[in-house]
Amino acid sequence: MAPFILRRLFISFFVLLGATFIVYVLVANAGDPRSALVESADPGKATKIASMTRNLSLDVPVIPRYFAWLGGALGCLIGKCDLGNTSTGASVISGLSVAVGATLRLVVFALLIAVVVGVSVGIVTALRQYSGLDYSVTFLAFLFFSLPVFWIAVLMKQFLAIKFNDWLRAPTIPPWAILVLAVFLGLLAAGVVGGNRRRRLAAFAGAGIAVALILIYLSVTDWFAEPGIRPAIMIVMSAITAVLSTALFAGFRSRTVLYATMVTAAVGVICYFTLDSILADPTVLLILGLLVVALLVSAAIGAAMGGLYRSQAIKACMLTGFGCAGLVFAAQLLAAVPAYSAKVNGVVIATIGATTPNFSGNFWETTLDQLGHLILPTIAIVLISIASYTRYTRSSMLEVMNADYIRTARAKGLTERTVIVRHGFRNALIPITTLVAIDVGGLIGGAIVTETVFGWSGMGKYFNDALKIPDPNAVMGFFLITGTAIVLFNMIADIAYGFLDPRIRLS
Amino acid sequence: MSTEEKASAEDRAAAAEGSATSSTAAQGLTIVARTQGQLVRRRFLRHRAAMISLTILVLVILLAYTSIGFAGIPGWWIWNYYTPAKVVNKGAPTLSLWPTFLGGEGFAIGVHPFGQDDLGRDYFALTMRGAQISIMIAFVVGIVSTVIGVTIGALSGYYRGWVESGLMRFTDVMITIPILVIAAVLGQRFGGAGPIVLAVVIGLVVWTGLARIIRGEFLSLREKEFVEAARALGAKPKRIIFRHILPNTVGVITVAATLAIASAILLESALSYLGFGVRAPDTSLGLLVSTYQNAFTTRPWLFWWPGLFIITIALTVNFIGDGLRDAFDPRQNRVRA
Numbered sequence: 001m002a003p004f005i006l007r008r009l010f011i012s013f014f015v016l017l018g019a020t021f022i023v024y025v026l027v028a029n030a031g032d033p034r035s036a037l038v039e040s041a042d043p044g045k046a047t048k049i050a051s052m053t054r055n056l057s058l059d060v061p062v063i064p065r066y067f068a069w070l071g072g073a074l075g076c077l078i079g080k081c082d083l084g085n086t087s088t089g090a091s092v093i094s095g096l097s098v099a100v101g102a103t104l105r106l107v108v109f110a111l112l113i114a115v116v117v118g119v120s121v122g123i124v125t126a127l128r129q130y131s132g133l134d135y136s137v138t139f140l141a142f143l144f145f146s147l148p149v150f151w152i153a154v155l156m157k158q159f160l161a162i163k164f165n166d167w168l169r170a171p172t173i174p175p176w177a178i179l180v181l182a183v184f185l186g187l188l189a190a191g192v193v194g195g196n197r198r199r200r201l202a203a204f205a206g207a208g209i210a211v212a213l214i215l216i217y218l219s220v221t222d223w224f225a226e227p228g229i230r231p232a233i234m235i236v237m238s239a240i241t242a243v244l245s246t247a248l249f250a251g252f253r254s255r256t257v258l259y260a261t262m263v264t265a266a267v268g269v270i271c272y273f274t275l276d277s278i279l280a281d282p283t284v285l286l287i288l289g290l291l292v293v294a295l296l297v298s299a300a301i302g303a304a305m306g307g308l309y310r311s312q313a314i315k316a317c318m319l320t321g322f323g324c325a326g327l328v329f330a331a332q333l334l335a336a337v338p339a340y341s342a343k344v345n346g347v348v349i350a351t352i353g354a355t356t357p358n359f360s361g362n363f364w365e366t367t368l369d370q371l372g373h374l375i376l377p378t379i380a381i382v383l384i385s386i387a388s389y390t391r392y393t394r395s396s397m398l399e400v401m402n403a404d405y406i407r408t409a410r411a412k413g414l415t416e417r418t419v420i421v422r423h424g425f426r427n428a429l430i431p432i433t434t435l436v437a438i439d440v441g442g443l444i445g446g447a448i449v450t451e452t453v454f455g456w457s458g459m460g461k462y463f464n465d466a467l468k469i470p471d472p473n474a475v476m477g478f479f480l481i482t483g484t485a486i487v488l489f490n491m492i493a494d495i496a497y498g499f500l501d502p503r504i505r506l507s
Numbered sequence: 508m509s510t511e512e513k514a515s516a517e518d519r520a521a522a523a524e525g526s527a528t529s530s531t532a533a534q535g536l537t538i539v540a541r542t543q544g545q546l547v548r549r550r551f552l553r554h555r556a557a558m559i560s561l562t563i564l565v566l567v568i569l570l571a572y573t574s575i576g577f578a579g580i581p582g583w584w585i586w587n588y589y590t591p592a593k594v595v596n597k598g599a600p601t602l603s604l605w606p607t608f609l610g611g612e613g614f615a616i617g618v619h620p621f622g623q624d625d626l627g628r629d630y631f632a633l634t635m636r637g638a639q640i641s642i643m644i645a646f647v648v649g650i651v652s653t654v655i656g657v658t659i660g661a662l663s664g665y666y667r668g669w670v671e672s673g674l675m676r677f678t679d680v681m682i683t684i685p686i687l688v689i690a691a692v693l694g695q696r697f698g699g700a701g702p703i704v705l706a707v708v709i710g711l712v713v714w715t716g717l718a719r720i721i722r723g724e725f726l727s728l729r730e731k732e733f734v735e736a737a738r739a740l741g742a743k744p745k746r747i748i749f750r751h752i753l754p755n756t757v758g759v760i761t762v763a764a765t766l767a768i769a770s771a772i773l774l775e776s777a778l779s780y781l782g783f784g785v786r787a788p789d790t791s792l793g794l795l796v797s798t799y800q801n802a803f804t805t806r807p808w809l810f811w812w813p814g815l816f817i818i819t820i821a822l823t824v825n826f827i828g829d830g831l832r833d834a835f836d837p838r839q840n841r842v843r844a
Contacts, residue, residue, distance in 0.1 A: 015676060019683045026692040139556075142829070146821035148773055148793065150780045151814040154800050449777050464781060467692065475692075483683045 005495065012487040020073070021066060023479050028062045030470040033087050055085045056473060069473065073480060083480070084473040086466070092477040095462065100444070100481065102354055103451070103458030107443040109374060110381035115436055118386040122393025123425065124192055129398060133191030137390065145387040153380050153453040161349040161376060168341070168348060171224030173215050182212040226338055229331035234272050238265035241323035249319070250312040251417045260305035260313045261320045264298045268324025272331060279332050281362040287329070294325040333371075336364035348372055352455040377454040381447050385439065392435055397428040430500045434493040441489030444482055547758070550834040557830020560823035567819060571638035574631070586619075586629030588636040589788065594627040622808045624799070634812045637792040640785060641775055642820065644706040648771035651710025653764040656717030657753075663718075664725025665748055675722070682715045690778055702785050709774060717763045724756045758835030765828035772821045792817045 032038075034052055037045050052058070057065055072082030083092040125134045186208030193203040218224065229237070242261035250257035271294075278286075298321025299314050306313025341348050343365065344356055350373045359369050400406065401424050409423045410416075448460035455461075459478060466474030541549065551557060576582030586592070621630040659678065663671040681689075693708040728734065729752065737751050776793025778784035785791040792813040799809035 011676070011679075015679045015683055018676075018680045022680065023684060023689070023692070026689065030692050142822055142825050143818070146769065146773070146818050146825055148776050148780070148796065148814065148817050150777070150793075150800070151796050151810075151817065154796075154803050154810060158803060449780065452781060468782070470692075479684070486683050 001495070001498075005491070008491050008494070012491065016483050016487055017070075019483055020070065020476065020479065024066045024069065024472060024476055025062060027467070027470050027472045027475045028065070030467070032058075033469045033471055034058070051089065052087050055089045056087055056471065057084075065472075069476060073476070083477045086474045087469055087471045092473050095474070096459075096477050096481060099457065099459045099462040099478075102456060103444065103460070105354075105370075106374065106377055106451070106456060106458060107381070107447070110378045111385070111436075111440065111443060113378065114382045114385045114389060115432075117382070118389025119393045119429070119432060121386075122390040123397050123420075123428070125390065126394045126397035126401065126428075127420065128191065128194050131191060131194060133188070133194075136191070141387040141390045144383050147384065149380055149384055149447070149449045150453050152383065153376070153450065156376050156379060157351040160379070161351045164349055165346055168224060169346060171219075171222060173219040178212055178215045178219070181215060182208040185211045227334040228337075229272075229327060229334060231273070234327060234331065235269055237327055238268050238272075238320075238324050241265060241327070242320045245316040245319035245323070247417070248421065249316040250309055251415060253415070254309055256305060256307045257309050257313045257316050260302050261316050263305060264301050264317045264320040265324055267297065267301070268294075268321065268328065271324070272328050275328060279328075281364075283363065291322075291325050294321045297321065333364055333367060336362075336368055340365045340368045344369070344372075349375055351376060354456055377447075377450050377456055380450050380454070381443075384447075389432070389435070393428065393432055396431045397424060400424050400428045403427075430497065433496050433500060437489045437493035437496060438486075441486040444485040547834045551830055554830035554833055556826045557834075560826035560830070563819065564823040564827065567638065567816070567823070568642060571635045571642060574635045575639075577639060584629075584632060584635070586632045588628060588632040588790070591626040591628055592623070594623055594625075621812050622806070624809060625802075630809065630812065633790060633795065634792070634816060637790045637795045637813055638816050638820070640702050640789060640791040641772055641793070641817070644702055644709070644775045644785075644791070645768045645771040645820070645824075647703065647706035648710040648713065648775075649764050649768035651707055652712075652714040652717060652767050652771075653760065655711065656714035656763070657721050657756075657760060659714070660718040660721025660723075661725055661748055661753065664722040665729055665744065665752065667726075671722075674718075678715050678718050681712070690774065690783070702789060702791070705775075705778075705784060706771075709771060709778075713767060713771065713774070717760075717767065720759055720763055721756060724759055725752060728752045728755055758831075762828055762832045762835060765824060765831055769821050769824040769828060772817060772824065776817050 033056060034049050037049050037052065042048065057068065060068065069084060072084060075082050081093055083096075086092055086095065121137060125137045128134055186204040189207030190200040190204040193199060239262070242265040243258070246252065246258045246261050252258060275290075278290075282290075295318050298317040301321075302314035302317030303310060306317075337348070340361065343361060344350075344359070347356075348368075350356065354370070354373050355366075356369050356373075359366070361369070401420075406419060406423055409419045414423075444459065448464055450456070451458045451460035452464055459482065463475060463478040466478065572582075574582045574584040575586075575588060619629050619631065621634055624630055624633060659674050663674040689712050690709050693712070734747060734751055737747050742751070775784055775791060776796070779791045779793030780797040782797075785794050787794070795813035796810060796817070799806070799813075803810045
């Protein structure tokens with residue numbers, strides 16, 4: 001493996017070197033950054049032109065200028081980074097470090113959601129191939145694939161933010177909306193469950209009625225005006241989490257795992273009632289610490305109660321613990337919504353920027369503020385990238401489920417759950433890993449259009465602004481980071497593939 | 508004679524035999540032999556989503572190019588996209604599709620079916636002009652990137668050795684530079700030179716994926732027996748590449764080219780949106796959305812129409828690509844809806 005990595009690194013270095021040269025020459029020839037100043041009527045423009053010339057070394061020809069820049073950039077390898085100044089004299093490195101942080105906050109979250117949702121949807125459609133659900137999801141995937149981000153972004157600003165915020169002032173759900181949602185989710189449930197007509201009808205009715213009841217409850221109790229996870233909801237939701245994690249990791253053939261996850265959920269509910277004072281105004285560190293503690297305790301419960309199914313029980317309990325911790329966190333967060341909403345005049349879902357300017361509040365309120373700003377750009381990125389994950393997972397899963405070893409697994413009498421999760425799903429995930437790794441590399445460059453639409457000051461906007469000038473130093477700083485990320489993550493994708501699939505030999 | 512041709516000759520012979528035994532058709536036992544091309548065409552024609560998409564796409568293209576005319580040839584639509592006129596009724600669209608018996612105004616096209624922009628220009632004509640430019644750019648990008656991608660992929664896959672490592676490292680360099688970066692830089696430089704130049708520039712950037720796919724195909728095909736046979740008969744590389752290997756990659760190329768067209772539509776609109784693509788006074792669908800995005804609350808039609816056309820074109824091309832992929836896939840026995 002080591003020689004492979006070394007050779008890849010060596011080649012990648014020269015690939016990157018060539019790419020920086022091309023980009024530098026292109027940007028340097030894209031236009032004169034001083035042209036806007038030359039045309040302006042500003043009396044002090046001579047000094048401004050002079051300072052911009054000095055900042056960007058515009059008096060030096062392009063090729064020597066590239067090598068001067070390269071010298072500074074190569075210093076990064078020995079810890080003396082110098083990426084030059086932007087046209088206004090600001091340091092490129094400091095500007096970039098702010099932008100990278102903003103982009104990571106946006107992208108990591110969106111990518112996680114896209115992968116989880118996309119992969120699950122892909123698997124369900126593969127298992128229900130050629131059903132109504134499959135066709136609908138395929139159509140939606142193609143539709144999302146064909147959506148221009150900036151177009152859907154304007155629609156989302158209007159309907160998910162402005163209209164939703166207005167609605168929150170008097171949050172009653174009209175009967176037609178309840179009916180439509182219930183029918184839609186009922187159909188979805190029927191499609192996911194599949195099977196014969198009776199089974200699907202039962203799923204449709206069950207899910208539809210449940211959704212209608214929940215919505216009526218939310219509407220009648222004015223839940224959206226004062227959202228929160230009430231004790232009854234908490235108990236029901238943690239029980240559901242326990243059952244689902246058991247179903248995913250172990251199934252119900254043996255009850256021990258179910259008992260273990262139920263105990264974990266019970267501990268979670270106890271935490272929900274007792275942790276209020278600690279969680280009044282916590283720090284990020286405390287939250288993360290509590291999460292780790294929760295996971296350790298869950299693992300311990302699983303190990304103690306798992307018996308013969310210890311490893312499955314540990315995994316299922318940890319998932320349950322994670323879910324319950326999330327519920328406790330959400331409960332605290334939602335409790336802070338009314339106070340937050342009052343502070344920002346009801347603009348709970350923001351349409352632009354990363355935070356409300358001059359906003360101050362406790363931990364929960366600032367978190368809500370950040371989340372409110374994250375929602376729209378995250379949905380935009382998720383919508384666009386979810387399509388490819390769904391399609392890839394579907395085709396990969398179909399290929400795996402038709403393989404001989406799946407027939408063998410079925411023939412030796414394994415339950416369908418074991419066949420799908422342990423034999424099918426794990427192998428279907430291998431190609432997805434590559435896709436995710438490559439996507440991570442690409443997304444660090446920022447979703448240029450998304451960031452521009454939502455006024456998010458990340459890498460994409462940094463690049464876009466720099467290119468408008470055009471400012472070679474700033475563009476090169478952007479490219480150095482994104483290019484390195486792409487090269488590195490492509491390499492990680494290859495290594496991960498070889499690691500996950502022993503049939504592939506890296507050489 | 509390529510394998511495909513050989514196969515088709517054999518199939519014709521088998522088909523002749525098949526027709527002789529057509530008396531068994533009553534029991535549903537006849538097996539009609541079909542050539543590879545016939546199979547592909549049949550599977551594609553039976554792909555419902557692809558056929559619907561193809562129809563819609565052809566209609567959209569016809570609408571865009573005949574309505575306001577193209578390259579000096581006049582169209583049938585009364586307005587053009589550049590003459591300002593008096594703004595009627597705040598420029599609201601006059602198109603109505605809601606029938607009278609449901610309480611609507613009945614089917615009517617009116618004077619300005621898509622409304623007017625702030626200068627009073629007819630928005631239908633403007634949208635059609637945008638669609639013309641976007642479609643043209645997408646097809647030019649598709650052709651340019653396919654030609655480059657196939658050439659580079661074929662050369663590196665067939666010759667291997669230093670040709671391959673050189674070309675593939677070059678491809679790596681191009682992949683490392685994000686598409687939007689290089690297209691934006693070049694668009695900044697050449698965007699003012701007109702949409703065709705812009706299209707060629709984008710095409711010069713987006714061929715990388717195709718080159719890798721074609722190289723993979725060539726790597727596996729060049730080891731096949733029929734290539735070895737051709738080489739043993741003394742065929743020159745040029746003949747082997749063009750007569751023996753390339754015809755076998757037609758499926759992959761067609762699918763990749765179609766999908767390249769679909770992504771080019773979106774790339775062009777994104778570039779125009781960011782201001783690096785088509786410039787005024789000419790227009791494209793992306794530029795129209797970008798210009799009127801702030802008018803959404805007051806005059807939503809200025810925003811809806813170009814967006815709907817982008818989605819329609821991209822969606823139909825994607826579905827056609829999907830249909831082609833299924834049609835060319837030899838493992839595909841069941842015809843999907």
